[in-house]
Amino acid sequence: MSGRTVLITGASTGIGLATAKALAARGGRLFLACRSAAKGRAAVAEVVAASGNHDVDLLDLDLADLASVDKCARDFASRGEPLHVLVNNAGVAGHRGLTEDGFELTFGVNHLGHFALTMGLLDLLVASGPSRVVNVSSDAHYSARTVDFGALRRVTRPVTGYAEYRVSKLCNVLFTQELARRLAGTGVTAYCVHPGVVASDIWRKVPWPVRPLMTRFMIDTDRGAETSVYCAASPEVASASGLFYDRCREREASPRATRRLAEELWAHSEQWTGQR
Numbered sequence: 001m002s003g004r005t006v007l008i009t010g011a012s013t014g015i016g017l018a019t020a021k022a023l024a025a026r027g028g029r030l031f032l033a034c035r036s037a038a039k040g041r042a043a044v045a046e047v048v049a050a051s052g053n054h055d056v057d058l059l060d061l062d063l064a065d066l067a068s069v070d071k072c073a074r075d076f077a078s079r080g081e082p083l084h085v086l087v088n089n090a091g092v093a094g095h096r097g098l099t100e101d102g103f104e105l106t107f108g109v110n111h112l113g114h115f116a117l118t119m120g121l122l123d124l125l126v127a128s129g130p131s132r133v134v135n136v137s138s139d140a141h142y143s144a145r146t147v148d149f150g151a152l153r154r155v156t157r158p159v160t161g162y163a164e165y166r167v168s169k170l171c172n173v174l175f176t177q178e179l180a181r182r183l184a185g186t187g188v189t190a191y192c193v194h195p196g197v198v199a200s201d202i203w204r205k206v207p208w209p210v211r212p213l214m215t216r217f218m219i220d221t222d223r224g225a226e227t228s229v230y231c232a233a234s235p236e237v238a239s240a241s242g243l244f245y246d247r248c249r250e251r252e253a254s255p256r257a258t259r260r261l262a263e264e265l266w267a268h269s270e271q272w273t274g275q276r
Helices: 014-025 037-051 066-078 105-120 122-127 139-143 162-182 210-215 226-233 259-273
Strands: 005-009 029-034 056-060 085-088 131-136 188-194 243-246 249-251
Touching: 005 014, 014 029, 014 037, 014 085, 014 226, 029 037, 037 056, 056 066, 066 105, 085 105, 085 226, 105 122, 105 162, 105 259, 122 131, 122 188, 131 162, 131 226, 139 162, 162 188, 162 243, 162 259, 188 226, 226 243
Parallel strands: 005 029, 005 085, 029 056, 085 131, 131 188, 188 243
Antiparallel strands: 243 249
């Protein structure tokens, strides 16, 4: 990763922090995009200490606020840096509420905020090519039947919000597939990964006693970061794009991830974010 610039969302804790440490150890120039400035500064210090790489900076990003997403993309572009790898890692689960722009919170953070960020940085990714976009999804997408676009503007009803989480992860897969189709031949490739079932901070809003039961047998964040690091750095996948990876191997995505649904999601996402 020497000479490669990487931007990682949600890098203050969990899989994102583990991914940052691994890529920094490989010599990458790192930008950690975090919602909390205090946690972000602590993460930068931790990455530097763990990797010995001092080329690590912090960006302010709240994926639940499209104005913040737009500002983050503009702030990064104004630095005059290239962008070789964008890791859309941040995510939430078990949260109930709406984003600042009126979208169901899990969908808004897990998909829509990342869509807006990617589109805001797309010209830079193309100009920096060969470059990569890595979207952290989940095998939970297999159990999502479809995307109810009307429901994406309402607060989730179930306590755990797991149904909405599954839909958001299906959206990650659909976005990756459509991004790959649209960027074919540009030098930008896109990957979608299942990190494993990881005991990370993503579950922090799932209420007790459900959360400890859910996380008891999950893997740790270092193992959870392995497939993200593989897709971000491995020469083995350099010519691939639009595929789903699990345990550093290609895996067939859900048959419900159709081109028609991906195109519909893209059209809604463009309209809702104002990004084209």
